[in-house]
Amino acid sequence: MRLLIIGGSDAGISAALRARELDRNVKVTVLLADDFPNYSICGLPFFLSGETPDWHSLAHRTEFEGIDIRRGHRATRIHAASKTVDVDAGMAGSLTLPFDKLVIGTGAGPMEPPIDGWRSIGVFLLHTMHDSFAVHDYLENAKPRRAIIVGAGYIGLEMADALTHRGIEVTVACRPATVLSTVDAEFGRAVADELQHHGVKVCTSVEVHRITRDGDHLHVSGSNHFDQDCEMVLIAVGVKPNAALGAEAGLDIGAKGALVVNRKMESKLPDIYVAGDCAETFHRLLSRNTYLPLGTTAHKQGRVAAENALGGNRGFAGSLGTQVVKIFNLVIARTGLRHDEAARESFDPFTTESTMNDHKAYYPGATPLHVRVTGDIRTGRLLGAQIMGAWGTEVSKRLDVFATALFHEITVDQISDLDLSYTPPVSSPWDPVQMASQAWCASVNAFTTEKEHV
Amino acid sequence: MRLLIIGGSDAGISAALRARELDRNVKVTVLLADDFPNYSICGLPFFLSGETPDWHSLAHRTEFEGIDIRRGHRATRIHAASKTVDVDAGMAGSLTLPFDKLVIGTGAGPMEPPIDGWRSIGVFLLHTMHDSFAVHDYLENAKPRRAIIVGAGYIGLEMADALTHRGIEVTVACRPATVLSTVDAEFGRAVADELQHHGVKVCTSVEVHRITRDGDHLHVSGSNHFDQDCEMVLIAVGVKPNAALGAEAGLDIGAKGALVVNRKMESKLPDIYVAGDCAETFHRLLSRNTYLPLGTTAHKQGRVAAENALGGNRGFAGSLGTQVVKIFNLVIARTGLRHDEAARESFDPFTTESTMNDHKAYYPGATPLHVRVTGDIRTGRLLGAQIMGAWGTEVSKRLDVFATALFHEITVDQISDLDLSYTPPVSSPWDPVQMASQAWCASVNAFTTEKEHV
Numbered sequence: 057m058r059l060l061i062i063g064g065s066d067a068g069i070s071a072a073l074r075a076r077e078l079d080r081n082v083k084v085t086v087l088l089a090d091d092f093p094n095y096s097i098c099g100l101p102f103f104l105s106g107e108t109p110d111w112h113s114l115a116h117r118t119e120f121e122g123i124d125i126r127r128g129h130r131a132t133r134i135h136a137a138s139k140t141v142d143v144d145a146g147m148a149g150s151l152t153l154p155f156d157k158l159v160i161g162t163g164a165g166p167m168e169p170p171i172d173g174w175r176s177i178g179v180f181l182l183h184t185m186h187d188s189f190a191v192h193d194y195l196e197n198a199k200p201r202r203a204i205i206v207g208a209g210y211i212g213l214e215m216a217d218a219l220t221h222r223g224i225e226v227t228v229a230c231r232p233a234t235v236l237s238t239v240d241a242e243f244g245r246a247v248a249d250e251l252q253h254h255g256v257k258v259c260t261s262v263e264v265h266r267i268t269r270d271g272d273h274l275h276v277s278g279s280n281h282f283d284q285d286c287e288m289v290l291i292a293v294g295v296k297p298n299a300a301l302g303a304e305a306g307l308d309i310g311a312k313g314a315l316v317v318n319r320k321m322e323s324k325l326p327d328i329y330v331a332g333d334c335a336e337t338f339h340r341l342l343s344r345n346t347y348l349p350l351g352t353t354a355h356k357q358g359r360v361a362a363e364n365a366l367g368g369n370r371g372f373a374g375s376l377g378t379q380v381v382k383i384f385n386l387v388i389a390r391t392g393l394r395h396d397e398a399a400r401e402s403f404d405p406f407t408t409e410s411t412m413n414d415h416k417a418y419y420p421g422a423t424p425l426h427v428r429v430t431g432d433i434r435t436g437r438l439l440g441a442q443i444m445g446a447w448g449t450e451v452s453k454r455l456d457v458f459a460t461a462l463f464h465e466i467t468v469d470q471i472s473d474l475d476l477s478y479t480p481p482v483s484s485p486w487d488p489v490q491m492a493s494q495a496w497c498a499s500v501n502a503f504t505t506e507k508e509h510v
Numbered sequence: 511m512r513l514l515i516i517g518g519s520d521a522g523i524s525a526a527l528r529a530r531e532l533d534r535n536v537k538v539t540v541l542l543a544d545d546f547p548n549y550s551i552c553g554l555p556f557f558l559s560g561e562t563p564d565w566h567s568l569a570h571r572t573e574f575e576g577i578d579i580r581r582g583h584r585a586t587r588i589h590a591a592s593k594t595v596d597v598d599a600g601m602a603g604s605l606t607l608p609f610d611k612l613v614i615g616t617g618a619g620p621m622e623p624p625i626d627g628w629r630s631i632g633v634f635l636l637h638t639m640h641d642s643f644a645v646h647d648y649l650e651n652a653k654p655r656r657a658i659i660v661g662a663g664y665i666g667l668e669m670a671d672a673l674t675h676r677g678i679e680v681t682v683a684c685r686p687a688t689v690l691s692t693v694d695a696e697f698g699r700a701v702a703d704e705l706q707h708h709g710v711k712v713c714t715s716v717e718v719h720r721i722t723r724d725g726d727h728l729h730v731s732g733s734n735h736f737d738q739d740c741e742m743v744l745i746a747v748g749v750k751p752n753a754a755l756g757a758e759a760g761l762d763i764g765a766k767g768a769l770v771v772n773r774k775m776e777s778k779l780p781d782i783y784v785a786g787d788c789a790e791t792f793h794r795l796l797s798r799n800t801y802l803p804l805g806t807t808a809h810k811q812g813r814v815a816a817e818n819a820l821g822g823n824r825g826f827a828g829s830l831g832t833q834v835v836k837i838f839n840l841v842i843a844r845t846g847l848r849h850d851e852a853a854r855e856s857f858d859p860f861t862t863e864s865t866m867n868d869h870k871a872y873y874p875g876a877t878p879l880h881v882r883v884t885g886d887i888r889t890g891r892l893l894g895a896q897i898m899g900a901w902g903t904e905v906s907k908r909l910d911v912f913a914t915a916l917f918h919e920i921t922v923d924q925i926s927d928l929d930l931s932y933t934p935p936v937s938s939p940w941d942p943v944q945m946a947s948q949a950w951c952a953s954v955n956a957f958t959t960e961k962e963h964v
Contacts, residue, residue: 066939077952099872099934113872116939340929351939352932359926373927380931389931418553418567452936453907460914460928472813473827474914475794477834477843478806480553482906485520485570485805498531 057082059365060141060153062131062301063161064088065097066351067332069116070358071159071365072123078366084123085153087143089130092185093120098351100188101211104195105218111185111192134158134305136325157327157365160302160315161358164295164333164349169206171291173267178274179289182211191290200224200287204276206264207292208235210381213247215290216256217383227257229264229282238379239390239442240428242409246444250386295349297334310336312347319371321361329365331357340374340463341392341439342401348375378459380452387447389455392440392462395430406433408499410492414449416480423449427492431468433500438468441489450482457489468493468500511536513819514595514607516585516755517615518542519551520805521786523570524812525613525819526577532820538577539607541597543584546639547574552805554642555665558649559672565639565646588612588759590779611781611819614756614769615812618749618787618803623660625745627721632728633743636665645744654678654741658730660718661746662689664835667701669744670710671837681711683718683736692833693844693896694882696863700898704840749803751788764790766801773825775815783819785811794828794917795846795893796855802829832913834906841901843909846894846916849884860887862953864946868903870934877903881946883912885922887954892922895943904936911943922947922954 059075061068064086072084086093094116102108126145133142140152166181173179178198180191194200203219205212208230216226228235228251234244235251235258248258264278267289277283297314299307307323307330310316315330317323319338323330332354336345353375363370380389398405407430413422425445431438441458445451461471471493478485486494513529515522518540526538540547548570556562580599587596594606620635627633632652634645648654657673659666662684670680682689682705688698689705689712702712718732721743731737751768753761761777761784764770769784771777773792777784786808790799807829817824834843852859861884867876879899885892895912899905915925925947932939940948 096870096872096934096939098932098939099870102873102934107874108872352929355939356926356929373924374929376929378929378931380933380936382933382935387933387936391929391931416550416553418550418562419556420561447935448902450904450907452931452933453904453911453941456911456928456930456941457907457914459930460911460918463928464914464918464920466918470827472810474910474917475806475810475828475830475832475845476910476913477832477845477906478552479834479836479841479906480550480556481836481901482834482841485550485552485809487907487910 057366058154058156059084059159059362060155060157061086061159061161062141063163063332064093064125065161065163065332066094066354067161067163067358068159069094070355071161071331071362072120074359074362075366076122078363080122082366086123086125087129087131087141088125088127090185091127093125093127095185097183100182101214101218103188104191104215105221107221111188131301134301134328136305136328139327158329159358159361159365160328160330160334161332161354162298162301162334164297166292167294167296169291169293171206171264171267174291176267176269176274178269178287179267179291181291182215183295194288195222198287202286203227203288203290204229204284204286205290205292206230207294208232209238209292209294210379212290212292213251213383214381215292216251220254220256225255227259227284227286229259229262229278231261231263233261235260236381236388239388240394240407243388243426243428243442243444246426247383247386247388250384254384295333297347297349299334302330302334311345314347316345320364320369321357321372322364329361331361338372338374340376348377350375350379352378373463376459376462378455380455382447385447386444387451388442388444389452390440390442391455391459392438393430394440398430398439403439404433405430405439406496406500406503408492408496410495412484412488412491414445414488415482416484419480425449425451425488427488429468429492429496431496431500436467436469438462438466438471454487454489457487468496511820512608512610513538513613513816514609514611515540515613515615516595517617517786518547518579519615519617519786520548520808521615521617521812522613523548523574524809525615525785525816526574528813528816529820530576532817532822534576536820540577540579541583541585541595542579542581544639545581547579547581549639551637554636555668555672557642558645558669559675561675565642585755588755588782590759590782593781612783613812613815613819614782614784614788615786615808616752616755616788618751620746621748621750623745623747625660625718625721627723628745630721630723630728632723632741633721633745635745636669637749648742649676652741656740657681657742657744658683658738658740659744659746660684661748662686663692663746663748664833666744666746667705667837668835669746670705674708674710679709681713681738681740683713683716683730683732685715685717687715689714690835690842693842694848694861697842697880697882697896697898700880701837701840701842704838708838749787751801751803753788756784756788765799768801770799774818774823775811775826776818783815785815792826792828794830802831804829804833806832827917830913830916832909834909836901839901840898841905842896842898843906844894844896845909845913846892847884848894852884852893857893858887859884859893860950860954860957862946862950864949866942866945867938868899868942869936870938873934879903879905879908879942881942883922883946883950885950885954890921890923892916892920892925908941908943911941922950
């Protein structure tokens with residue numbers, strides 16, 4: 057059995073490893089357009105901040121025993137009928153590879169911004185290892201004093217942290233009214249405070265229109281009177297799926313331009329699977345495909361695709377949109393639906409925010425955690441949760457308690473039934489996730505009672 | 511409606527608060543034998559170490575709005591037929607209080623050790639606030655240089671940490687072959703290493719037989735040639751339920767001497783509920799009552815008892831035996847069944863241990879986590895998990911991901927389906943709980959295949 061995988065990042069390598077784990081006899085070939093198999097793209101901000109001095113350490117792994125990794129091999133065409141793939145191997149010429157089963161894991165690329173002059177020298181998109189080398193060279197050689205980051209999502213804000221870490225004066229400009237729009241505005245405002253506390257200038261409700269180079273500096277202008285000079289611009293306004301190769305082979309295009317798959321990660325063509333950032337993502341709460349490109353999901357989808365390619369019958373259990381980011385000393389995590397996302401669906405969301413210490417205040421070092429719980433007011437079902445607190449206060453895995461409960465379709469009330477661990481230096485007899493859930497239930501009761509009395 | 515609660519610690523206060531939350535008109539009275547309502551007994555080691563200088567801060571709360579707290583009121587007899595309770599109020603005389611519903615939350619007390627001379631001056635049991643004041647006075651006034659701790663469970667080891675923190679030379683002596691027998695021996699040995707690393711002498715397989723006072727010091731001797739002098743002995747060899755009051759009223763005695771309850775926390779007598787350390791605990795995995803006295807459980811049971819006393823219909827969801835302890839810089843957490851516990855039941859347990867970094871190694875500060883997974887080899891069902899790692903590496907809430915999954919009867923394999931949060935400073939694309947689960951699955955497959963080939 058020849059399993060051919062296009063793409064050597066999270067989905068592709070995860071598929072390759074799973075295939076080898078399940079069957080030592082399957083012949084696994086991975087086509088890699090660049091030279092960096094299974095590098096941690098999520099680590100780029102830390103390489104650029106200087107916290108991870110050697111980019112080689114960003115490799116998730118360097119051993120690929122039994123897997124034929126072809127670096128610098130770009131797939132140019134998939135022939136579904138003849139079950140072959142044309143490959144451009146650069147200086148090594150071109151070749152055609154046959155397959156019995158194919159996994160497409162071509163990933164995503166940065167969205168091109170609707171900004172005049174974004175191709176100027178000193179302006180960067182950040183997605184690949186090559187992108188980060190270019191940024192790194194510019195940082196080392198041009199030594200920019202001021203940077204403007206366009207976009208305030210995960211990468212934009214991590215880069216604001218990273219460049220500040222390097223001593224660069226940073227401005228973040230974004231279109232929404234609050235930064236980090238993947239969490240509720242209340243948290244977004246707190247994140248903006250944290251950025252400003254560390255010297256980052258935050259300009260929200262700004263649409264950047266134009267970048268012009270003027271001698272040794274760049275001039276950036278946009279709506280809401282945005283008008284600033286700097287020596288470097290980083291644009292991080294989202295990603296789009298690299299779906300062209302699959303589409304040309306006849307695969308369907310679905311949510312946000314991603315390749316359509318079923319939960320077995322099968323495309324509509326026999327023996328062709330799709331996984332990772334180029335594929336649609338089944339959302340467990342919405343029970344339909346969406347587009348939610350995340351490394352964690354890509355790993356899972358690659359694994360599922362390989363298992364099914366080898367004759368298995370495993371469904372992708374679905375994403376809950378669980379995410380976490382560390383910005384300076386603040387960790388912000390979310391799972392499930394935000395209040396506004398839930399309201400757009402067939403839910404009747406109710407959201408409360410609670411603040412409590414991460415552990416008993418009498419033990420040194422307790423700091424506040426902010427916990428937002430969204431549940432359905434009619435059914436009591438948990439819909440989503442967000443936690444924000446200091447690094448080292450178990451924000452991420454606390455959020456994962458919500459994520460694990462959500463995975464199993466729990467009600468907010470039932471969270472109090474969970475048997476969670478407690479000792480004074482790490483929690484309270486009711487963990488903050490439970491206190492926040494109890495606060496939600498009490499608020500819902502008060503709200504419902506009030507409505508009845510009107 | 512008059513709700514009378516005997517006991518003002520976790521179960522009793524939790525019941526009182528829940529009753530008030532559900533119905534502002536219910537008349538709630540709490541009888542408290544001592545003067546310390548809702549104090550955090552789990553915090554005593556930190557008071558004695560000096561990390562929590564003021565014992566007042568050990569109070570979980572100091573406001574009990576609408577709850578009639580009667581300090582220094584010891585219930586002496588329950589008359590189930592007439593629905594009254596006799597109370598000894600000390601200097602204030604005795605009285606009889608009527609109830610419509612009664613919650614018994616009399617807690618547990620330290621087991622009396624089978625050691626000659628354990629009542630000598632300088633020898634302490636540690637369970638109540640009064641006990642800890644006695645220890646504190648002795649520490650301040652007698653200034654012991656050397657202490658021997660008998661028992662290596664949670665309290666014994668926390669006190670080893672606490673007394674070392676005060677500069678006292680500590681020896682721990684325990685009967686089992688490894689310390690902390692609530693986790694597997696592999697972890698117990700690592701905990702012993704941590705203790706020794708901080709200067710604590712660890713003597714396992716020792717049964718202490720005799721304590722004698724000889725002038726200004728104590729002499730402690732036991733099996734396995736244990737023979738040591740010190741100025742202070744602390745005995746922490748377990749607790750037993752305070753069940754006498756309930757038993758005298760006609761309630762049944764069950765597991766380990768605890769009062770028998772059903773999942774609604776009802777006793778066999780009408781309108782009398784039992785909760786907390788004096789009651790049996792329904793074990794969710796074993797589907798039967800056991801005795802597992804823990805503050806987290808007491809809070810839950812008190813809450814359930816009050817809800818049902820007020821006409822509700824809520825079942826106690828059950829304990830998984832989830833626990834965590836911090837000893838010096840090490841955090842050790844467990845949930846579910848240990849391998850040997852599972853083997854004694856109708857399970858076919860298989861256990862693996864995996865070691866991986868708490869977060870991506872390329873981001874500064876990564877440290878190893880040790881994760882033990884126990885699952886049933888026939889059904890694949892998760893039975894239990896244990897995690898050990900440095901404080902601040904999300905050991906406790908990571909364990910709670912297992913606990914939450916276990917609550918929902920997941921298989922080990924399905925843990926890879928959970929959508930958990932990842933950013934390089936806190937985790938990996940597959941969280942360590944998932945990597946450890948995958949390692950378990952791979953080991954089971956290898957083991958099964960090997961067996962087939964024999």
